[in-house]
Amino acid sequence: MLVRCLYASRPVQPMNGALLDGILEQCRRNNPRQGITGLLCVADDLFVQLLEGGRDEVCEIFNAIVRDDRHKQVRLLSYEEITERRFGNWTMGHVAIPRVNPSLLLKYFKRVELDPFDGSGQATLSLLGELVATAAIVTRGE
Known part of the structure; x- marks a missing residue:
């Protein structure tokens, strides 16, 4: 079974x-x-x-992130079972938020900043989908 997990944290x-x-x-x-x-x-x-993948694998990675001392305030934004991957071509693409068009951030959030702690998980997921569609991903990491 495939799942999608979206989380936010602070370094x-x-x-x-x-x-x-x-x-x-x-x-x-x-x-x-x-x-x-x-x-x-x-x-x-x-x-x-x-993160997208098998339920056990995604849950193990998320649990490791929660325990990782590089992160604080880890917050689960969305977790769902999926029938197909939406980000299947990316082993781990990287988005540099400061380089994102400000109007795109304002489309999904109250201010011109990515603030998943004050927005919905669905808004953050939609933003990620749009970033892929507009080629704002730095690298596919392949």
């Missing part, structure tokens, strides 16, 4: 290139062998990640 330490590179490398190394696909959005003080 414990300020985000820097080395920390982000380490997280992306870990995702790109481990996710394919577990059948996990998804996206990671990063801003200075925010992670938003979407």
Whole structure:
């Protein structure tokens, strides 16, 4: 059975290139062998990640993230059973939120900022879908 999990968290330490590179490398190394696909959005003080794959694998990854000392305020935004992957071509695509068109953020949130803690999980999921459709993903990570 396939599931989709969307969560947000805050980094414990300020985000820097080395920390982000380490997280992306870990995702790109481990996710394919577990059948996990998804996206990671990063801003200075925010992670938003979407995971798709088997229920057991996605739940194990989410539980590991909750225990990961690089994250705080981990919040589940959406979890659902799915019949097909929406982000199946991405082992772990990366979206740099500061580079996203401000009007796109305003379409889904109260202000021109990605704030999944104050918006619906569906709005965040819709934004991710639109980012894929508009080619705002930095890399497929393949």
